[in-house]
Amino acid sequence: MKVIVAKPGLDGHDRGAKVIARALRDGGHEVVYTGLRKTPNEIVRATMDEDAAALGLSTLSGAHDVLIPAICEELIKEDMGRTVVFAGGIIPASDRDALHALGVRAIFGPGTSTSEILDFLNEVSSRKKSGEAVGVGESSEWRWE
Amino acid sequence: MEMGVKEQDIIRSALQGRRRDLSRLLTLIESGFEPNIPLQESWTMGVTGPPGAGKSSLIGNFVDYWSSRGDKVAVLAVDPSSPKSGGALLGDRMRMVSADSGDSVFVRSLATRNHPGGLSAYISTMIDCLTACGWNKIVIETVGSGQSDYRIAAFTDRILLVDGPDRGDIVQAEKAGIIELADIIVVNKSDLEGSEQAAEAINSSLSMGPSPPPVHLVCSHDGAGIEELIHDIENCIPEARSALRARERLISAWDSRLLNNPELNRVVGLLETGSITLEDAIKEIASSEV
Numbered sequence: 077m078k079v080i081v082a083k084p085g086l087d088g089h090d091r092g093a094k095v096i097a098r099a100l101r102d103g104g105h106e107v108v109y110t111g112l113r114k115t116p117n118e119i120v121r122a123t124m125d126e127d128a129a130a131l132g133l134s135t136l137s138g139a140h141d142v143l144i145p146a147i148c149e150e151l152i153k154e155d156m157g158r159t160v161v162f163a164g165g166i167i168p169a170s171d172r173d174a175l176h177a178l179g180v181r182a183i184f185g186p187g188t189s190t191s192e193i194l195d196f197l198n199e200v201s202s203r204k205k206s207g208e209a210v211g212v213g214e215s216s217e218w219r220w221e
Numbered sequence: 222m223e224m225g226v227k228e229q230d231i232i233r234s235a236l237q238g239r240r241r242d243l244s245r246l247l248t249l250i251e252s253g254f255e256p257n258i259p260l261q262e263s264w265t266m267g268v269t270g271p272p273g274a275g276k277s278s279l280i281g282n283f284v285d286y287w288s289s290r291g292d293k294v295a296v297l298a299v300d301p302s303s304p305k306s307g308g309a310l311l312g313d314r315m316r317m318v319s320a321d322s323g324d325s326v327f328v329r330s331l332a333t334r335n336h337p338g339g340l341s342a343y344i345s346t347m348i349d350c351l352t353a354c355g356w357n358k359i360v361i362e363t364v365g366s367g368q369s370d371y372r373i374a375a376f377t378d379r380i381l382l383v384d385g386p387d388r389g390d391i392v393q394a395e396k397a398g399i400i401e402l403a404d405i406i407v408v409n410k411s412d413l414e415g416s417e418q419a420a421e422a423i424n425s426s427l428s429m430g431p432s433p434p435p436v437h438l439v440c441s442h443d444g445a446g447i448e449e450l451i452h453d454i455e456n457c458i459p460e461a462r463s464a465l466r467a468r469e470r471l472i473s474a475w476d477s478r479l480l481n482n483p484e485l486n487r488v489v490g491l492l493e494t495g496s497i498t499l500e501d502a503i504k505e506i507a508s509s510e511v
Contacts, residue, residue, distance in 0.1 A: 097310055098310065100308065101303060101306065101308040101309060101310045102303070102305075102306050102308060103306065103308060104303075104306045104307045104308045105308045106302075106308060106309045106311060106332045107308065107309065107310050107311060108311045108312075108314055108330050109310065109311070109312055109314075109315055110314065110315055110321075111314075111315030111316075114321070117321075118321035118322070119321070121321040121322075122314065122320070122321045122328075124240060124241055124244055125240070125244055125321075125327055125328055125329055126244070126314075126329060126330060127244040127245055127247065127248045154241065155241050156241070
């Protein structure tokens with residue numbers, strides 16, 4: 077799958093995002109890494125140009141509840157509702173339901189193994205193949221837990 | 222692949238300038254689809270050179286310059302696929318600072334999918350589509366490449382060779398290969414020690430030939446020398462190279478056909494176990510072609 081790993085907002089480091097990008101590469105995915113400090117518009121633009129099947133958002137700064145909704149809404153508005161959105165970094169449990177309700181299909185916290193993220197993408201891939209709704213703008217209750 | 226109704230809609234919409242559908246069209250082409258689109262004359266430049274020379278950063282400079290002057294710049298940036306996992310880490314985009322910034326810039330990252338020469342035959346179809354969709358400057362960034370990698374000559378009119386300061390002694394510049402084909406040579410990282418000597422070594426080596434290409438010393442980081450370089454790019458009359466271009470195009474198409482042959486994996490399996498010879502394997506592949 078073609079996957080974008082993006083860093084929205086003002087985080088100062090991206091060790092985690094780079095580890096994920098590398099692990100996805102080793103799992104056979106084509107991964108585009110955006111680099112640090114991207115705006116929601118830039119991330120949506122990159123997702124469009126790359127025609128990515130999935131978008132992974134890594135945030136550590138605490139601004140996830142502003143940045144992630146902005147990205148999800150813009151994706152849907154720009155006709156990319158079939159993109160699978162997942163998130164990671166520092167996202168408190170109390171904020172997760174709201175993100176899932178926006179169509180974010182998985183949220184990975186600290187300590188997640190890279191193989192779990194690959195399992196998630198494999199599950200996404202097989203659900204996509206069988207025509208199930210998994211995109212951010214598609215109505216589905218499914219989430220990775 | 223046959224053109225279905227859905228593909229026709231995507232092509233029509235892309236030609237009308239809808240970016241989302243241009244992007245979809247490139248995905249279709251990447252998976253083997255050959256669209257029927259009106260051909261126009263394109264402006265193309267290949268940017269090649271060893272890994273880490275600063276190809277992507279330099280393209281970022283070009284994108285800024287051209288887009289601010291009203292050009293529509295499209296970049297196809299190629300990075301290698303893993304021969305082990307088949308995956309790829311496409312990191313060129315992050316070096317092009319304004320890649321995601323505006324309507325006059327389009328950047329697409331592509332994995333080689335282990336295509337020999339690092340460039341698939343579909344690159345030329347992509348160039349045709351981008352041109353038809355109104356992108357008037359098209360830049361192809363190759364994978365980090367070596368002295369004998371010149372498949373880029375199959376696809377672009379101009380070739381820019383980018384190198385860094387740490388290139389060894391003058392004999393490196395005397396060797397045959399891509400350096401003979403470049404229309405313009407760039408030594409990037411002029412802020413680093415050794416860059417002037419590197420440019421000088423290349424210059425003096427090439428000056429022995431009939432029409433030596435210009436050698437530019439630039440720094441993509443602070444923009445030094447970039448405007449002069451762009452001036453030369455815009456005024457360069459590329460060498461025709463028509464025989465070489467035809468040859469590289471043919472080899473590229475041949476490679477693609479081999480890689481897409483449904484019998485390939487089976488024949489590789491037979492070779493692996495030693496049950497057939499290399500000569501037989503070639504015959505098997507050839508006979509499976511219709």
